[in-house]
Structure formats: C-alpha cells, structure tokens
Amino acid sequence: MTILFISLFVCTRMSAQTAHPFISTMETQLKTLDTASTGATLMTLANTFERIGKTEKNRWEPYYYAAFCYAMMTAGSPDKSRIDVLADKAEGYLNDATVIDANNSEVNALRAWVLYMRVSVDPMARWQTIGREAAGYLERSKAQDPSNPRPYYIEGRTKLRVPEGLGGGAEAALASVNTSLEKFAAFKPASTIAPNWGKQPAERFQRDLNAKISNK
Amino acid sequence: MRTVLFTILISLILSPAFAQITISGTVKDRQQHPLPGASISIEHTYYGATAGENGAFSFTAPLSGPAKIVISITGYYPYEQMIAPDKSPVEIQAVLRERISELKAVTITAGSFEASDKKRTSILKSVDIVTTAGQQADIVAALKTLPGAQQVGETEGLFVRGGSGSETRVFIDGLMVNNPFFSNVPDIAQRGRFSPLLFKGTNFSSGGYSAQYGQGLSSALQLESQDLPSRTESNWIISSAQLSVTGQKLYKSGKSSIGGSVTYSNLAPYFGVVPQKVSYPKAPEIINSEFFARRKTKNGMLKLYGYAGYNTIAFSKPAIGNEQWQQQFRLFNNNAYTNITYNGKLNSAWKWYAGGSISLNKDDVRVKVMAGDTLKSHFSPQPENLTTQAKTVFTRSLGTGLNKLYIGAEWQYMRDHIFAEDSIPSLTIKDHYTAAFAETDIYLSASFTTRLGVRWEYSGLLGQGAVSPRASLAWKIDGRQQVSAAYGDFCQKPETNYLFRNQQLLFGKATHYILNYMYQANDRLLRVEAFYKGYHRLVTYPVGKPALLSSDGSGYAQGFEVFWRDKRSIRGFDYWISYSYLDTKRQYLDYPFKVQPGFAATHTASVVAKKYVAPVSTYISTTYTFASGRPYYNPNRPLQMFMQDRTIDYHTLGLQLNYLTQFRNVYAVFIFNMSNVIGNQQIYTWRFAGDKGADGLYRGEAVTPMAKRFFFIGCYLSMGMDRRKTFID
Secondary structure (H helix, E strand, O other), rough: OOHHHHHHHHHHHHOOOOOOOOHHHHHHHHHHHHOOOOOHHHHHHHHHHHHHHOOOOOOOHHHHHHHHHHHHEEEEOOOOOHHHHHHHHHHHHHHHHHOOOOOOHHHHHHHHHHHHHHHHHOOOHHHHHHHHHHHHHHHHHHHHOOOOOHHHHHHHHHHHHHHHHHOOHHHHHHHHHHHHHHHHHOOOOOOOOOOOHHHHHHHHHHHHHHHHHHOO | HHHHHHHHHHHHHHHHOOOEEEEEEEEEEOOOOOOOEEEEEEEOOEEEEEEEOOOOEEEEEEEEOOOOEEEEEOEEEOOEEEEOOOOOOOEEEEEEEEEEOOOOOOOOOOOOOOOOOOOOOOOOOOHHHHOOOOOOOHHHHHHHHOOEEOOOOOOOOOOOOOOOOOHEEEEEEEEOOOEEEEEHHHHHHHHOOOOOOHHEEEEEEEEOOOOOOOOOOOOOEEEOOOOOOOOOOEEEEOOOEEEEEEEEEEEEOOEEEEEEEEEEOOOOOHHHOOOOEEEEEEEEEEEEEEEEEEEEEEEEEEEEEEEEEEEEEEEEEEOOOOOOEEEEEEEEEEEEEEEEEEEEEEEEEEEEEEEEEEEEEEEEEEEEEOOOOEEEEEEOOOOEEEEEEEEEEEEEEEEOOOOOEEEEEEEEEEEEEEOOOOOEEEEEEEEEEEEEEEEEEEEEOOOOEEEEEEEEEEEOOOOOEEEEEEEEEEEEEOEEEEEEEEEEEEOOOOOHHHHOOOOOOOOEEEEEEEEEEEEEEOOOOEEEEEEEEEEEEEEEEEOOOOOOOOEEEEEEEEEEEEEEEOOOOOEEEEEEEEEEEEEEEOEEEEEOOOOOOOOOOOEEEEEEEEEHHHHEEEEEEEEEEEEEEOOOOOOOOOOOOOEEEEOOEEEEEEEEEEEEEOOOOOOEEEEEOOOOOOOOOOOOOOEEEEOOOOOOOEEEEEEEOOOOOOEEEEEEEEEEEEHHHHHHO
C-alpha cells in the first residue's frame, strides 16, 4: 500500500510536465498525417513527431514518422536541388530511429525509399553507388520482416524507373507490386501507431501498371 | 479501491499547480528574414509549435516550473531560452545564427574543376570520365574536353594554358606520381597508367591551386582513390585491345577490403584489322597488375595501392628526307608504383594525413636508322628513375568547423640515372627535395571565404629554395552566382633531361592571376574565367647549342574560358560546351625569341552531348572538338619566321555507345567507341629532316594520328556476390 502510494506520488510528480498520453497523441497526429498534403503541414507534423521522439527516449515510431514527413516532402519537391537537403534531414531522423531499434524492417524500407529519391537527382552518377546501397536496405527490410509489404511496394516504384535491360520496366515493377499487395492483404500492423501506409497507392500503382502494359 | 482513489487525490493535491501559459513570438535570422518551419519546443515535453510563413508562432502549455524553450531549424544554431511559469504570456523574439555548413557555404572555384559525386560545385561526375566519347576511358582525355586544356595529340600529358605537358603534376591521394603515363613514344600520345575506375574523385586545377601541392608550373591533377567497395565483386573488361580482371573482397565486418587486378593488353589483333600508318614489328603490349587494400579504423581510413607493369612497342617507318632508309624505334618499360596513405581524426579538433610512396621506372629505348641491313646510326638511352616520398598534413578545425588550418611537410628523394651506348656516359643525379606549407580556410560568412597559403620548397640538387605565396577568395552573390579569384606563385624543378647536363639551373617559376564567375541553377551551369600567367626562369639555350643551358627563358599566357553545361533544357539530354581563348608567348628551349609555342592553339572548343535512350537501353555520347592551327617552325624559312607557320585547324568528332544490360547478378556494359567519325584530316605538327636534301630544302612530314580512325569494342562486366546472405547472417 505504502509502495503504491509512493510510486503513484512519484509518478505524478515526475510526469508533471510530461504528462502526455503517448499512444493517443500519436494517433491524433497520424490522423492529420493521413490527410496532409502541403509542405507546411508536413513540416509542422515532422516537428511535432520530433518533439515526441525527444521526449519518449525508447520509441522509434516518432522518429520514423518525422522521417516519413520529410520523405513525403522530398517526393513532392519540384526542385531537384532541394532533394538532398530534405533527404539529409530524413536520414538524420532514421539514424535516431535506428539507434533505438537497430533491426527494424520499416525503418530500413523507409531509408531505401529516401536513398532512391537521392538517386533520382542524378541517376547516371548515383545508380551504381547510392542505388546499390538502397537495394541493400530493401533486402535487409525484407529479411527482417517477411510479412512487410512496403519494401516490395518501394521496389516496384523504383523498378518502373529502371530500364528494362537492367532488370526494370513496367512488368518487373508489376511483379513487385503484386507481391506487395499479397502481403498487404495479410498484413496486420503491430499496433495502432505502427506503419500501415501504402495499400491504396499500391493498388492505384497496380492499375496504372496494368494499363501501361496493355497499351503497349 | 478507496485507497487508490485516496492516493490519486493526495498526489493531485501534492502536485504543483499547473499554470497554462501562452508562448508566442517570431523566429528570424540575423538579417531579420523570417524562418518558416522552425521548430519551437519546450524541452522534454511534447509542447511546441512550428513557425509559420512570417516566422510567427504561438502555443499554450501547462507549466509547473521553469522550462527551457529550444528553437531549431536546419542550417542554424539552436536558440535556447529559459521561461518561468509565473509569467504569461511569454513573448520570444528569437534571432538564430546561421551555421556555415559545407553544403551551403561558398567554395573556391577559381582555376578548379571538380569531378565528384558529392560536391555541389562539381563540373563533372565521376561517371562522365568513362562515358565521354572518343576518350577510351582515359582520365586525361576526358579532361581535355574542359576549358584550359590543349588538344595535343602527338604527346601524352595535359597541356594547360600555355604550359607544356611536364608542367602538369598528377597526384594520387595527395602524393605526386612521377610517371602517370606510359613512357613517351615519338609522335604517339600514350595513355594514363591508371584506370579511371580506381578513383572516386578528380580535381583538375588549371591554375591557382593550393599550397599543399607543388612542382607543377601550370596545373595539378588530384585523384582521390575509391574507399571501401560496396560489396565483394569481380569486374571484367574484354575488348579489342585488352583483357582485364579485377577482384575485390569486402570483409564481413564491412571495414576492410582487399583486391587485385591483372591486365593484358595487346594491339596486334586490332592492327591486323585496321591498317596503321607505320609498320609495327611489335604492336603495343602491356602487362600489369595491381593490388589494393583498405581498412577503416576507428577514426580514419588506411589505403594501400600497388602497381607493377611491363610494356613494349616497336615500330619502323621511312626516315624523313631519305625514304629508302628505315627509322626503327623500340621501347621496353618496367614500372612499379606503390603508395600508402592514412587519413583520420586525432581528436575533435585535429585531423592527420600521412602518406608515402615509392616508384621505379626503367626505360630501354632503341632508336636505329637502317639503310637496308646497314646500321646508319643508333641511339639507345636507358633512363631510370627512383622516387621515394613522404608527406604529412595536420588539419585543425577552427571555430565552426569549416574554418581550417593546414600545416604539413613533404620530402622526396629522386635518383635519376641515364646511360646510352656510344653517346651518353653513365650519369646519375640525386635530389633531396623538401617542402613545408601552411594554409588557412577562413569563412568570414557563409558567402565569403578566403584561402591563404604559403609553400616553402628546397632542392638539394639545385641548392636552391623558394617561397611561394598563394591566395584565393570566393564570394557568393546569391544562391546561384558566385565570384572567385586566385593568385599564386608556383615553382618547378627543370626536367631531368636538362638537369643531367646542368645542375646550376634554377627553379622555374610561374605567377597566376585568375578571376572566375560561376552561375549554377537547376542543372545548368555557366563558368567564365579569365587569367594571366607570367613565366620566369624557363630553361633555354642558343639555337644549336644545347650544352649552354640557362634559366633565362620567360614568357606569359593570358586568355579567357567559357564553360556551359545543361542537363535540363532537353529532357534526358545532357551537354556541355567549352571554349578557350589563349594568347601565349615564351622563350624557352631553343626558341630564338618569344613566340607562341608549338603546343599552344589560340582557340580551342569542345561540345560533348550525351543521351540515354531508354527503349534500347543505350547511352549515346558524342564529342566534337576543334582547335585552331598550332605553330611550327619550317627550317626552310629564315629564323625570323620561327614558329610563324600554322598547321591546319583540328577537328574531330567522337562517338561512343554504351549498351547497358543485366543478366542475373551480372551487370554489363557493352562499349563501342570511334574517333574522328567524319574522317577529317588531322595534323598535329610537322617534323623536318635534319639535313638538307639534294634540292637544298629540308623535307617535311606531317605528324598525324597513326590511323584515320580509332575503334574500340569491348564489354565491362561487374559480378557481385549476392549481399542478401550477408544481411540475413
């Protein structure tokens, strides 16, 4: 009884300034993220995730989503010269997430995506180096969680931009996306705040690819 | 249950009271520009906000005690302020100080061309070196498409801004390479010894380079070797000229690698198909092997490289002015080169670089003039060079980390020996060369930087020292434009050939002044550079009296250059244009007075265009190069007309096709390369007979390429060990 009393007392005292329900705060932010479209919203969300990450010292998810926001900004950047700057920031958060969880399939998949965006800045020069590194992270991600559909989706996206002679093209991309959709169908996120994005875009992508192939 | 409720009640009572506080304000930089996107947070809490378009923010948070506000944004130092819970609203006017990051900071571009994949100011990417048409993946040949370089086709080397080929020094990982090209063969330019695939970065300086480098009057070409390979792999090159295999093993730790290569090259089959101008009793043949090892230590990287090669060539052609006589040339060369470098951190402020190298080069040359079976004359020089060097550089980061102080020293021991039966007695010269240098990089702001350096050099052989100041600065006008300037003195020992004859010669000296403007935005780049270069103490001698060598020669070079690269205007199409204007005169060697030297053309221009054609998975690259006629001396004219004749203008169009494909885990590139597609007549210079003919005239002969066109067909295969396994392990 006394112990309970003391512990409750101590807990309340300690969390006087940090009394945040982690899960529910994350859930609220993720709802905003679902509909975020502008750079300013993504930036605001990234900052919020960063604050949560700095407070919750052993949760990888906030840093993952901060990086995800920057990945979204990178993907939407019309200015090629901004890509490396945004990707640097995303990779910084991914490094923070890796420190907390070194063998995370989701973190590695996201890192691969960010690296592929770096490749797009100068494909001829970067394919051999950064592209290869990215492929390594995808393989790692697949091995760490074979049920994760996202590395296959990212792989599909990338393959479309690679020439057919080099193992890319619409058909190769479709094969990866089909695998990812099979995995999406069976995928159960580990928690309400675990990454669970990509199914609808993958379905859209599958439709686009099918259209592309039948138009050939 | 009751107790629990009680507990909660008590603890709530005991808890300090929360004060709901409003925190608002603005985030700006020192120039009062708002910083939208800045993150405002109360340390160790979720509470915070993001600055809007105008830099303003406002949020509320419950506080129970003093708290720290942290405001941060990429590129700036964070701003911190303590706030008390008893005051609301809190108003914060944060002014953030810019962090001078490598990415944003201005870099000195005067005189410098960077080919790397990392640096923002790179003119070329590493891949450009191997995909530029007509260059057969030769580093120097690719650099010849940049402004400042001459199109000299009869001799190897980079002839930069009125300087001769020997005035360009090649450095690998900071160490000078004494024989970067295969040994000279009369009127046939030789390739570089080292494969471009060995290097991740190339910095070609056409003047005004850093005090950390010396002994090049005109130019420094700095090559930076590859770090650890990304995987264990083997690479094969199978072509019309060579067979080469390279293997690299990356250890499981990912921190060490080891590898080696073997190359055999023989042009005999090719010459059998494509006729050459001269006859080759022995077509060029090269055997070499390499060794490399890398180790990433806790604070740095250790690199070891070794090279050993043998090559031979023999050709014969009718002697000028006496066509029934045959002039025969034969060369045997043995070369070994090895270097070891370490680059790493000593502590948070100091970095340390140390390197050492040994090179050995032995030529065995046999020149004969034969009248049928009768030997008319012969010359068989056997030069030999041993170079040992050590270099160290300490780098101290000052202040923000971008400001740097470099101090270092260099020592070289060179032993040259020559002997030629019946003409040159056995001669040996030895030189202990020492140098010390200091240099600072000081950023006065993110957009203004200076580099001040000084280099001291001393040659034991010459018994002479020299102090060379260097200075450059760069100013970034805005996000797209910058201006850069460089000044410096550069010293170089006279070439070994002259030192054998006279050790009283002096260091040659050049002074460079360079002004550079660069515009860079959205995959377009414009670079304009003007320069003036003064030459002093060049080696010279009176006409016909090579024994009377002196350091009384001098000269100048001035001009301007334009470079434009555009990857954007036409989708998937990448091109660059360079133009160089050069006005240069010098008195050196046996020039009777100051004239435009034979290796310098007034106008030089190149257009390189590349396109990747996705449907056929082929990368097409073309290079067109133009150079106005170069001076030569026709001895049938009076001496007043020395170097007044000009060769015809030089034109060449090169084409390269790279077909990329992949089967299983083999990545393959099939390469087709062709020089002088149109078939223009190309004359590099003219040679004249040593004696007058029966008609009282010296007979002349144009120096041209050995064949109208050069073809190269080959394939490059890269086979990697599947890394998937490594990851699962």
